[in-house]
Amino acid sequence: MDKALIPDGVKRCPLPLFGLWLLVLLAIIGWGVYAGLSVLIQGLNITGLNNYFGFGLYICADLAIIALGAGAFFSGFLYYGMSRFFPVLKEELQKIINLAVIVGFCCYTGALAVLLLEIGQPIRGWFGYWHANVHSMLTEVIFCISCYAIVLVIEYLPIVLENRKLDAIRGVHFFGHSLHEAMAIFALTGTFLSFFHQGSLGGVPGVMFGRPFAFRTGFFVWPWTFFLFTLSAIACGPSFTALICKAVEGVTRKRLVDRSVYELIAKISGTALLIYFVLKCADTLYWALDTAPGFGLKLSDFYQEPYGMWLLVAELGVGGLLPVILLLTPNLGTSNGLLFLGFFLNCFGICVNRFAMTVEAIAIPVMPFDRWAFYTPTWAEWAPVIAMLAYGTLIISLSYRYLPVFPQEKKLNVR
Amino acid sequence: MSSGTENGSHGGHLHYGMVIDLDKCTGCGACSVACQEENNISFRADESDKLRGISWLTLYRLENGKEYPAYRAISLPRPCMHCSGGHDSPCTYVCPVNATKRDPETGLVNHIPVRCIGCRYCMVACPYHARSFNWWDPVWPDPLTKMLTPEVSPRMRGVIEKCTFCGHRLNRARDQARVAGEDPKMVAYTPACVEACPTKAMVFGNLKDPQSEAAKLAKDPRAFQILAKLNTDPSVYYLSKEQWVHKLSDNDL
Numbered sequence: 001m002d003k004a005l006i007p008d009g010v011k012r013c014p015l016p017l018f019g020l021w022l023l024v025l026l027a028i029i030g031w032g033v034y035a036g037l038s039v040l041i042q043g044l045n046i047t048g049l050n051n052y053f054g055f056g057l058y059i060c061a062d063l064a065i066i067a068l069g070a071g072a073f074f075s076g077f078l079y080y081g082m083s084r085f086f087p088v089l090k091e092e093l094q095k096i097i098n099l100a101v102i103v104g105f106c107c108y109t110g111a112l113a114v115l116l117l118e119i120g121q122p123i124r125g126w127f128g129y130w131h132a133n134v135h136s137m138l139t140e141v142i143f144c145i146s147c148y149a150i151v152l153v154i155e156y157l158p159i160v161l162e163n164r165k166l167d168a169i170r171g172v173h174f175f176g177h178s179l180h181e182a183m184a185i186f187a188l189t190g191t192f193l194s195f196f197h198q199g200s201l202g203g204v205p206g207v208m209f210g211r212p213f214a215f216r217t218g219f220f221v222w223p224w225t226f227f228l229f230t231l232s233a234i235a236c237g238p239s240f241t242a243l244i245c246k247a248v249e250g251v252t253r254k255r256l257v258d259r260s261v262y263e264l265i266a267k268i269s270g271t272a273l274l275i276y277f278v279l280k281c282a283d284t285l286y287w288a289l290d291t292a293p294g295f296g297l298k299l300s301d302f303y304q305e306p307y308g309m310w311l312l313v314a315e316l317g318v319g320g321l322l323p324v325i326l327l328l329t330p331n332l333g334t335s336n337g338l339l340f341l342g343f344f345l346n347c348f349g350i351c352v353n354r355f356a357m358t359v360e361a362i363a364i365p366v367m368p369f370d371r372w373a374f375y376t377p378t379w380a381e382w383a384p385v386i387a388m389l390a391y392g393t394l395i396i397s398l399s400y401r402y403l404p405v406f407p408q409e410k411k412l413n414v415r
Numbered sequence: 416m417s418s419g420t421e422n423g424s425h426g427g428h429l430h431y432g433m434v435i436d437l438d439k440c441t442g443c444g445a446c447s448v449a450c451q452e453e454n455n456i457s458f459r460a461d462e463s464d465k466l467r468g469i470s471w472l473t474l475y476r477l478e479n480g481k482e483y484p485a486y487r488a489i490s491l492p493r494p495c496m497h498c499s500g501g502h503d504s505p506c507t508y509v510c511p512v513n514a515t516k517r518d519p520e521t522g523l524v525n526h527i528p529v530r531c532i533g534c535r536y537c538m539v540a541c542p543y544h545a546r547s548f549n550w551w552d553p554v555w556p557d558p559l560t561k562m563l564t565p566e567v568s569p570r571m572r573g574v575i576e577k578c579t580f581c582g583h584r585l586n587r588a589r590d591q592a593r594v595a596g597e598d599p600k601m602v603a604y605t606p607a608c609v610e611a612c613p614t615k616a617m618v619f620g621n622l623k624d625p626q627s628e629a630a631k632l633a634k635d636p637r638a639f640q641i642l643a644k645l646n647t648d649p650s651v652y653y654l655s656k657e658q659w660v661h662k663l664s665d666n667d668l
């Protein structure tokens with residue numbers, strides 16, 4: 001029934017089966033929309049947030065999903081920028097760049113929707129542009145996230161216009177082709193914006209000089225977390241794109257990209273993660289041995305169950321050192337299981353970091369006579385976050401079915 | 416100890432501040448009640464969830480951790496600290512929409528509820544937990560609606576609020592000074608909490624005026640600030656002769 005829309009020479013599942021899949025996703029999205037509307041109508045009192053936990057699951061999920069979506073900006077930077085010096089990047093990344101852009105688009109637009117729920121007065125969201133406080137890292141976030149989301153829409157558009165039916169229209173074909181020609185400019189603009197955006201998300205906790213767990217010294221106006229967040233996003237973004245690609249391969253039972261693409265991503269992600277890991281360890285040591293003692297606190301003061309020391313081990317050990325070994329040890333890379341475990345743990349470590357810097361950071365009582373606080377998200381927080389993932393899955397499903405996302409698909413699946 | 420009168424990043428001859436004598440405080444809560452009433456702070460029928468309530472002036476109970484007869488306890492009233500450290504205040508530094516600013520003329524950290532977008536970044540950044548979020552629409556049962564202070568706007572759901580050192584009383588004092596042909600910039604006024612304190616444990620005044628009682632007490636050997644190591648330079652000083660109270664005022668390795 002929808003054959004005319006499916007790219008030439010590739011096979012897709014029957015429409016009823018695809019329709020059923022879409023219904024499942026739409027049901028989850030509907031649940032998230034219902035929760036979102038409930039929050040907008042009834043207020044944030046139906047969440048688990050309180051005066052001690054001003055930040056919770058929404059902001060944590062936003063930070064994590066935006067870091068995971070960084071594959072778009074970094075792959076674009078490598079593909080359009082660095083490939084001039086390393087041609088192999090162009091050759092390999094063109095096989096997955098479309099997916100990286102789509103994943104980035106889903107992550108950023110989804111995060112923007114959840115961000116709307118996060119603020120108590122969503123109708124005043126535009127005040128961020130109008131009454132901007134140039135000293136606030138959140139102002140930088142607001143500007144960069146909206147600008148980069150626009151860039152991602154522009155980057156996604158030519159992929160949409162490659163749909164067989166749309167491409168048959170002469171004007172659309174010409175417009176799409178012209179966009180492709182100009183894409184390097186958008187990709188590099190996106191790189192610039194995303195660098196600041198990822199960094200300013202790191203700056204949000206890093207500048208809170210009244211919160212010793214989060215506060216970091218830094219360079220000029222930027223705390224070290226600014227640079228660490230950017231670097232960690234560079235490390236996990238391509239890994240997340242590879243994981244999504246593998247998931248699509250698993251669901252469709254097809255090979256969509258060469259293994260050499262995964263191996264290249266493992267090297268890039270692994271190297272970035274290694275640099276991040278070394279710097280993060282240095283940052284943690286400096287914070288634990290210099291910054292925190294300056295505030296009269298020691299490392300163990302920051303960890304108490306359920307936010308115990310295990311979080312630091314999970315972040316730096318399981319989600320840091322282990323994926324570095326898995327991604328950069330050549331012999332281990334030959335095993336598919338270990339390679340993708342490395343990608344997964346890389347993403348896991350960054351998510352734990354985002355949790356630590358948003359939720360754990362504010363659980364610690366700063367006044368000595370105050371008490372620890374604990375936070376449990378409610379359904380009204382889980383539902384929009386899960387719906388955001390379902391929304392991403394929906395966009396990727398539709399894109400895979402109707403757009404030529406993987407240039408190698410035909411070649412790799414000849415029967 | 417850092418001093419707001421010396422290290423404050425603002426110029427001028429005026430810096431309103433408060434000194435609270437913990438040795439005099441009985442923990443009666445009159446200051447907190449007066450603040451609630453004066454500033455139209457809303458409340459709910461069930462206030463058992465203390466992390467969701469709105470309080471501009473919270474009473475903390477500090478204990479020395481010893482067994483009877485060595486056991487000691489004091490009450491510590493905590494208004495907004497109106498920080499004036501070199502970084503500005505932790506809250507004003509992070510607000511993305513300039514809804515909260517420190518007035519360099521007076522040292523007061525104000526908050527504009529109608530500009531606040533409710534992102535709660537200021538609340539998270541404040542180490543003193545001096546800011547509360549309006550989780551619900553404010554509702555007052557009759558006849559309390561007829562008893563609200565007309566000079567203070569009630570805050571709506573979804574925005575932050577905090578102690579203003581009764582900024583409306585400052586405005587009133589300035590208006591009176593103008594009418595009397597005096598300099599409206601250097602007026603003295605008294606916040607509701609200070610006025611209500613039955614033991615005169617709270618003193619309010621210009622910390623930059625060496626003749627003011629507040630400035631003198633801020634230099635008392637018993638004086639200390641809470642979390643002085645954070646360099647937030649609070650405009651609120653506490654007095655106590657008890658060393659264990661001084662020790663509990665800051666983190667110490």
